[in-house]
Amino acid sequence: MKKPTLILLVALVAASCGNGSAGVELSDARVSEPAGPNAAMYFKATSDEGDRLLSASTEEAAAVELHETQMTDGVMSMTSVDSLEVPAGGELVLEPGGFHLMLIDAEPFAEGSEIEVTLVWENAGEQTYSVEVVAPGDTMEHDH
């Protein structure tokens, strides 16, 4: 009885590895054309096993920080966070007014182009993504 369980386990592990080691699915990735010195990047991420975004970098900015915008009685404040969690089977959402990646001292990349951004995940490791540049402020999901 013990042996088949072990075989099953090995098979499961092998199967999950075979699914592509990335493990994190990114969607709706977009970065704003910088209007001021900085730009903001947003996306949605899902992962079956769960993962954690530890850091990010790009050649198009001096630094990339993980930020959270908070509203307290309508007053907006922005703080950096150490990491962002993708819950197992759930979704991490970065959107205006919530979490964002802040590209500090961004290059003047323009709407319609794409930039490469590298994200470092706790489990999936380093992954580089091509991210669409949208008009400044055109980062909300449209309601029309």
Next chain:
Amino acid sequence: MRRAALLLALVVLLAACGGALATDELQGVVVDPPQPKPSFTLTDTSGDPYDFALATEGKAALLYFGYLNCPDICPVHLAQIAEVFDQVPDVARNTEVVFVSVDPQRDTPDAIREYLDKFDSSFVGLTGTLEELKAAQEAAGVPLAQYVGDGEDYTVDHAGWVIAFAPDGLNHAIYPFGVRQSAWLNDLQIIATQ
């Protein structure tokens, strides 16, 4: 049948001419009773004094306090308003958008101009000394901006809402972050054209 329609049209017209803003149709946060326009003077991006009450007299005005290093919600507000300006020229003609930078240490007049031009070159940008900015924020009734952190990378906590004044000189509604584009489109037409 035609007469009834005519009568209805007349009633609608009369109601519209009644002078009162149709605040019941506004989708923003309605300010009741409407509040008077604040009086303050700051400096525009050409270096000229800008008396807010005087410069916006008889026009609709959208007043917003923000800063250029903010990449998240400030650009969204401005982009949403600019989109309505593109769609409805009447609104653009009758509405003054006034962006006050509360970060005079980093935001130079030239940088503010360049920033606003990314959205709409008609947007007015203002700056001033910390004292002048404090007076303007107090007059407008927003919490004073707070400078958090040290070194070059400080952030500025600031009011996240846009204050809307109709041509009657009164603040009828405010717009916190997260207002839908369709609400902006609806409200700016009511505010600017009545």
